[in-house]
Amino acid sequence: MTAAAPTLDAYAELAVQVGLNLQPGQDMLIIADLEHAELTRAVARKAFEAGARFVDVDYRDARLARIRADLSPDESLGWSPPHHVQQIHDLAARSGAIVQISAPPDPTIFEGADGERLARNAEVEWRRAYLKEVTEGRFNWVIVAGPTPAWAQRVFGEPDVDRLWRAIADAVRLDEPDPPAAWREHVERLDRRAAALNAHDFDAMHLRGPGTDLRVGLPESAIWDSASMQTAWGLTYVPNMPTEEIFTTPHAARVDGVVRSTKPLVLLGQLVRDIEMRFEGGRAVDVQAAEGEDVLRESMATDENASRLGELALVDNDSRVGRTGLTFYDTLFDENAASHIAYGEGLPFAIDGGQELTWEEREQLGVNHSAVHVDFMIGSPELDVDGIERDGTAVPVMRGGDFILG
């Protein structure tokens, strides 16, 4: 017997109630590719039922993105129309909520595209506005997955959307008798892990695995965070569904050693596989990939700090996502299957009092500042992690991909 595929409505309700924790009277924006129209509408209905004042939808079209990447004149490639940036700032000013419905785009759409032009096509100004408001806690937001035939094809070798739905349902606990209750318990477990690391006040983390020997310095006031976040006005929400990680913000100038990715990354629609990087003084000084190296290099050259780290996250072998045994080819899932790092924008909320500081003050503390934020996986059942105390003592945190602290 196999479980029935979860209904769109159940997933939409989880996104609105547990993910966003949407409050009556809030305005909401849904960002979705048009192939997710059905889930988008289910989320809109659940939002109104939960008391949303207004539901706006920003439908994206990956095929249109390809047309722009191919045909836009140079001067407007990646240009953000001002009204589009305004949409984000207006919603922030009204303390709104954002649901992103996400899936890896159909790889055939971006086949043969120019990686450099794809990277430049990424609406940097819009992303900068979005990241600014998100890092300042001006929204409650959540990213949920929208299954598609192309995605199922990539994961299973056949376009079995029902099977992908079931895998997602597993990862987001929709198979539990009371999914919201299961989520509360899960969030508490992750909070305990983060608290255990915070009790130590580590100066750095040392990660070792096949191809990886990386020392990641932490800002003095760094905090380990987990599933739930708070908006600037104090609303608690769960921004990723699924989520299995605890994470913090690295010191932009204190990362040294080598790292090798353990899962593929989909970046601007292109597959990037077998990444190897060497860091010196915080900067990636050598970047290689067996596939997609050009789009990776362009992305890491977006601005001066795009080649420095903005996130370190630890994920246990016990992860619901990891236990599916699947590679989802999608960061939302794969980052929750394994420990990972992200280059680019750091996490101001992972610094004590960081949301109240200016970016200049945050950078002085070591938080990286960039217009990109891209996660890639370095965890595996062979990963060992130590926390390094300020006196140099190494405290075992993970062994063979399992938490032994927290």
Add this chain to the structure above:
Amino acid sequence: MTAAAPTLDAYAELAVQVGLNLQPGQDMLIIADLEHAELTRAVARKAFEAGARFVDVDYRDARLARIRADLSPDESLGWSPPHHVQQIHDLAARSGAIVQISAPPDPTIFEGADGERLARNAEVEWRRAYLKEVTEGRFNWVIVAGPTPAWAQRVFGEPDVDRLWRAIADAVRLDEPDPPAAWREHVERLDRRAAALNAHDFDAMHLRGPGTDLRVGLPESAIWDSASMQTAWGLTYVPNMPTEEIFTTPHAARVDGVVRSTKPLVLLGQLVRDIEMRFEGGRAVDVQAAEGEDVLRESMATDENASRLGELALVDNDSRVGRTGLTFYDTLFDENAASHIAYGEGLPFAIDGGQELTWEEREQLGVNHSAVHVDFMIGSPELDVDGIERDGTAVPVMRGGDFILG
């Protein structure tokens, strides 16, 4: 032998080259329901190939509109997010171009909806901004049709999209060996008709047919216009494809008599059939419809002047659309099958020098000012039209639906 369905590319090219007359360096916006994604992309490609600087797309979702109509709280029903209004003003400031891809929405989507809430759901502020910029000639724009299974179902009783494509191809002259040349010739013929009426400087028009006996006064400086228009900066374009009409703007206070519609109208997704109206002193004082009367009445109550006329258009029996013998249940087509009137916003460009006047000055001349503009068909092979000279002489213009002047 039947003609092959026209390619999306050929239609997209006609829209960009002949409809918009897109100039290199222009920004373009495509407004389309997401079920027209394929045609949208074809238009985007043709626009870039013609030198567009940037192509923006505003994807609409009729099913989301239904969700809003059903579930929006009263206070935000029909609310326009400021950034959405901004999109229109920004594009106008950059002298951009707009392509609207249009189709009657699937009637099942709006089945059972509350007509009053549907009418209020219509983003009045966005429409006002759009009408303002359009009537001031700040865009070149074109409306083209996007066939859908639901539309074909309504027209033919079966979802035969290919057959609908062929009918559209016929109506927009894609069956001609050189469609752009055929369009140039067609536009010149309509221009001659308009010129013949303008040579007379009529004080009013008198329309007679079954259920119709209507005298439509014209502003003193009224002009008959046809297929092509000019932007404020002097670019000539063809805003409707198909187009078969010559038209002018009525005097808002000088319309008297009765009128009966000859084709159904789709208004905010609802079918409105067998409209009967009586006008006194320019205002519709009695409004009835065999079907859809509530949504019609709400639409005509949008604002103070929504119940006065904004357009009078004459269409010959020779119309390409009329000759298909089809009812398309879509204004873009059906208004070009038969003579028609529109209630709501008048046409400032159909007044000599009208685009340079303020709305106060236009209203003094008799141009109607409203946030809506809705056409419905009153023409048939039984329609007779006279032009009334300033001395009261009646000049025959149409007999039995055929032009005999011009």
